[in-house]
Amino acid sequence: MRFFVLCILAWLPLWKVGTVVAGLPVRPPGTPTVRKHLVYLRDKANTPYSLSAPQRFLTARSLARRTHQNISLLPRDLPVDPAYVAQVQAVAGAKVWYTSRWFNAVVVECDSTVLAVVQALPCVRSARTLNRSAATSAPLPVQAGAPVAARPAGTRADYGNAYAQAHQIGADVMHDAGFRGEGMHIAVFDGGFPGVNTGSVFASLYQQNRLASVYNFVGRDQNVYQYDDHGTLVLSTLAGNQPGVFIGTAPQATYYLFVTEEVASEHPVEEVNWLIAAERADSLGVDIINSSLGYNTFDAPSVDYAYTDLDGRTALSTRAATVAARVGMLVVNSAGNEGNNRWLYLLAPADADSILTVGAVDSLGTRARFSSIGPAADGRLKPNVSAMGQQAAFVYPSGAIGRGNGTSFASPIAAGLAAGFWQAHPTLTAQEVIDYLQRSASQATAPDNLLGYGIPNFGRAQQVAAGIPLPTAPVAGVGNLVHLYPNPVPAGAATCTLQLPAEWRAQPLEVRLYDARGALVSALTLPAPNAPTVQLPTTALRPGVYSCRVGRVGQPLYTVRLLRL
Known part of the structure; x- marks a missing residue:
């Protein structure tokens, strides 16, 4: 897990939790190491599910999203064959955590001896080890937040410290025009959301029933109001809705909070959590995924990615993000904070095609030096656009307002713009939304691998959508x-x-x-x-x-x- 907060107020280090977790049982010497594995199945030939009856595995909202965008159902949409899952579950010592429709796979927890038995099953094609097992933290109690009075947004005072990041992309104009994300469904993938259930800035989510679903894919439960607060900070830039204190870029959207990040380690299992969360988002009818996450280095024995792997086809999370885009969701992902270190380039899944990868600028529109650069390893332009990620404002779990640096914040700020613009133009496809935002951006006629097409703007995107020519320069x-x-x-x-x-x-x-x-x-x-x-x-x-x-x-x-x- 690599959370894209470069620093908070310049004096906190890049988030990373140590691997020593108090209270975990010590494995006796000689005991086989239990790990999670992605086990690929051979086919879906005998599945009881059918593309002619998709309501068995996709919600009406998910199907409507496909219909609207003229996206056909494909075999990848079918759930895995339950008979194959039963065969894997029948192996003594094998614990099935999740199934993946898109990859036709199951996530299995077992030791290497059991894995060998699983791999010998006729229904299994191959397997990939994802991580070492780790216990999850105990859940914290869930509490209801206090309601706040709503009033129209529009003035600098309404937005508080969030004004600059909203104004830079025209989100304040968008809100005044009546587009605050109403009816748009946004899933946020992160490492935890402490304080969201108690903070005043998030209270309208509960008051107005706009928190549609929460799930912790690390612990397989609904305890999301704990772990790292990175998700809380990210969510505030989107969903914050306390006029006079803080307003995010999509304050009236409906939200899904998904914990996909392990706390105590860094392994590709987090990418598979991302995959399973994206499939859940798809089936529930989510419109937009915000992922302020990225992957390139892992704890041993997992193998790091090389820059050449960031080709849009290799990394697990990249492959997942690509399919998420193919089924009509708009995936918005941080570019990364590697721009001023040895790596330099974006991280997975920011290299995926068909998604909106977001770099970071300051309030004056100057590129943040830490913002990861492109291109993708196969030469594609990345990032796509940029938004404020240097000294961006956010809300802590305590309710205090802070500022920090990271493409983690640029991504959700841009995602909120995408939500409002899509709300204003509901007949568009996700790919058309990306195209209009790119065409509206500050360097649309001269995109590069530092800022992409530049800083998008609602007003200019409206002009593009209306067919009004924008001033351009060669x-x-x-x-x-x-x-x-x-x-x-x-x-x-x-x-x-x-x-x-x-x-x-x-x-x-x-x-x-x-x-x-x-x-x-x-x-x-x-x-x-x-x-x-x-x-x-x-x-x-x-x-x-x-x-x-x-x-x-x-x-x-x-x-x-x-x-x-």
Whole structure:
């Protein structure tokens, strides 16, 4: 677990709990080590579930989300075959914790001897060890919060210290327009939510019945109001709703609080908790997932990820986030706080395509030095956008207002903007919401791997959605300008023209096109044109928005946007 709070008020260290937990039983010498394992099953050939009867495993809200976005049900949506689960459970010493529809797998706790028996079952394809077992903390009592009087938000005084982060992205304008997240369902994955059940800033969640579900995937219970307070801080930037004290960016949304992070250790089991939580969110009909989490290094014996693994296809959590996006949820994830250390780059699952990865800026819009940079290992632009994560305001479990640094805060602040904008445009798909927010951002015409498309803004996104052209500027080349025209490219046009700076005309060029999800569409290496323009083929491009990255071979690439009608 890597919580993306770089520091709180600059004097607390990056959150990390030691692995010594008082009161845990000591394992006698020679006793096999019990670990959790992800056991992949062979198929779903004989499952009693059917895609023609999805109401057996998906709620009406989940199905409606798919229907609205024209997303078909696929075999991955089917639950695992219960007969296979029964076979695994029948092995003495094997404890099944969870099943995964998307990965067709079960999470099994057992020692290595039992695992060998499980792997020999005809229904099992393979297995991957996730962690060492660890006891969970005792739950704390749940208490009801006191109600607060509601009144419209809109003034600086209403937001308190949260004003700058809301105003920077136009969330205050969004709220005044009547879009505070009403009807939007947001799941927050984190390590604990102490004080949420007692804090005044969260009281309206209970008063208005907007806390739809809570679950602790570490302990398999509903004790979420304990453990680390990182989740509380993150949630406050979204759901805080105490006018005159603190208002988050989606103060009227409906929330789901899911604990996915182990307290005492760091292993890939947390990524599987993320997966299972995402499947739960999907089945319940959640619209948006906020995950201020990331993974790259683990405790022994688990193997660390390398930067080359952050290719959108390798990390467990990345694969889970990708499927979550494929089923129509908008996944918003912190980029990470690695920008000023040796790692530099984003962490999993921020490398997933089709999700909104968020970097951090300060109140003036300057990139926070700690904010992780892109690209993803396969060259895709990351982060997608950025929001305030340096000296961002939040609420402690005690109710005190604090400030801290981390993309942990940039992510939920941006997620609240996405919720309000989606509420304002309910016919959009999740991917269209991402596209509009990117097009609204401060450097939409010149995205880079530091801030992505820049800082999104509700007002500008409204203009884009209404078809009102935004003022744009071409991307600066080496002493000249890079242009693509005509842009938009008309339907049926076979080519578009790329105008080149003089410095590029005598060298081979590299051109890469990425679609709105960040997937690579084409990669071209062109011979030295020795001309001011070259023609790029567009016949194979479907209608949509593309990022065209172009430059001299072996040199940094510049990015310009291309719209295909």
